[in-house]
Amino acid sequence: MTKQELYNLITTRGSNLCYPFNYMDNGIDYLDYIYILTNSYIKKLKELDSSDINELDHCLDGEDLCQPLGKPLNIIQDACLVSNLVFEVCTLIFKGRQFEAYEKLERFFTSDNLHYLLLLPQSIMKKDISFYRLRKNYSDKEGRGGMFHVPFELRHLVSNSRYGQPGYPVLYLCGSLYPAFFEINATDWHEVTYSIFKLKQESLFLDLSYPNLNNPKIWDYYSLFAFYPLLMATMVTVKHQDAPFKPEYVLPQLMMTLLRLHGSDSFLGIMYMSNKAPESNDLTSINVRNFAIMIQGADARKGYDLELAQKFTMTNPIHCDHSKMAEIIATCNGDLDLISDMIKLDDHNQIFSDLVLTRE
Numbered sequence: 469m470t471k472q473e474l475y476n477l478i479t480t481r482g483s484n485l486c487y488p489f490n491y492m493d494n495g496i497d498y499l500d501y502i503y504i505l506t507n508s509y510i511k512k513l514k515e516l517d518s519s520d521i522n523e524l525d526h527c528l529d530g531e532d533l534c535q536p537l538g539k540p541l542n543i544i545q546d547a548c549l550v551s552n553l554v555f556e557v558c559t560l561i562f563k564g565r566q567f568e569a570y571e572k573l574e575r576f577f578t579s580d581n582l583h584y585l586l587l588l589p590q591s592i593m594k595k596d597i598s599f600y601r602l603r604k605n606y607s608d609k610e611g612r613g614g615m616f617h618v619p620f621e622l623r624h625l626v627s628n629s630r631y632g633q634p635g636y637p638v639l640y641l642c643g644s645l646y647p648a649f650f651e652i653n654a655t656d657w658h659e660v661t662y663s664i665f666k667l668k669q670e671s672l673f674l675d676l677s678y679p680n681l682n683n684p685k686i687w688d689y690y691s692l693f694a695f696y697p698l699l700m701a702t703m704v705t706v707k708h709q710d711a712p713f714k715p716e717y718v719l720p721q722l723m724m725t726l727l728r729l730h731g732s733d734s735f736l737g738i739m740y741m742s743n744k745a746p747e748s749n750d751l752t753s754i755n756v757r758n759f760a761i762m763i764q765g766a767d768a769r770k771g772y773d774l775e776l777a778q779k780f781t782m783t784n785p786i787h788c789d790h791s792k793m794a795e796i797i798a799t800c801n802g803d804l805d806l807i808s809d810m811i812k813l814d815d816h817n818q819i820f821s822d823l824v825l826t827r828e
Contacts, residue, residue, distance in 0.1 A: 484505075484508065487743075487751075490705045516543075524541070550698050551697035561718045570726075589675040590735075591673050597754065620766060620770055630717050632724070632760070639773075640761075641761065643753075644755035647744050650744035661785045706743075720740070732762060738759070742758050765827065781820040
């Protein structure tokens with residue numbers, strides 16, 4: 469198997485190694501599911517042609533790296549180590565040994581001079597890209613802050629989420645307005661309000677999605693192949709939506725903790741795939757991506773992360789026109805990219821300004 473064939477296998481809808489990863493109809497639990505899933509992937513990876521393995525293992529030879537590698541690249545070994553890490557960390561969580569689980573994850577990514585942390589997939593988002601934040605039942609009394617993260621004085625309302633733990637606010641943004649509607653489980657455009665955010669300068673994200681590239685380079689193949697067991701495990705659709713404990717959130721939350729402790733100077737947050745977007749849409753499109761952005765200074769008693777607020781401009785909250793949205797969606801016949809493009813045409817008429825917020 470060539471590296472291109474493996475890449476096509478894991479990025480082609482309908483393949484058992486391509487998202488969405490859903491075990492709703494399987495009579496197995498999350499641990500068994502990710503064990504089967506990651507081992508199926510490792511089996512395929514080991515079928516790579518020796519020439520491709522050699523090319524991957526030497527993909528950074530001669531590159532001018534900002535920081536030297538902690539150890540030589542080895543695609544098969546690295547992917548196997550990541551696969552074992554995923555299963556062992558989740559097993560520890562199931563045993564109620566959360567502290568040991570995070571210690572194991574942290575030790576892996578920070579050993580050998582941060583070797584694996586630096587190898588994780590990364591993406592740069594440019595300042596002209598639009599991000600969307602939707603709210604149900606938004607009140608104008610909340611002001612522009614009501615479209616930012618949950619204020620610190622309301623941290624008791626912050627529940628369990630894929631990249632956020634109870635009590636810790638995370639700023640969730642979407643790459644497109646249409647899937648954002650489904651991400652918040654909305655049913656009627658009458659009930660939603662949105663704001664559009666833009667970065668003031670390009671920012672780096674840990675990329676736990678698929679490469680948003682049409683022509684990936686050899687390094688993109690290596691990073692994707694090496695960490696694909698981790699990516700798969702973080703993409704799994706929640707099986708029991710109303711349950712207090714969601715095992716599908718374990719690894720994403722631990723990765724956010726790792727980033728807060730060891731990557732906050734470099735990364736703004738984590739980019740990941742939407743599990744609510746229609747399966748017919750392009751995996752490389754930003755429209756099917758969500759963004760979990762780290763909050764700093766969460767020990768403040770009231771207010772917001774002012775440093776984060778300074779990194780964005782945003783529109784005033786926009787109350788959705790139900791008839792207009794319905795017309796756009798009907799016209800586009802469910803094509804997410806086309807829907808998003810038509811909605812974004814109207815974005816150009818919006819006025820962006822700084823977020824002026826407070827913190828105590």
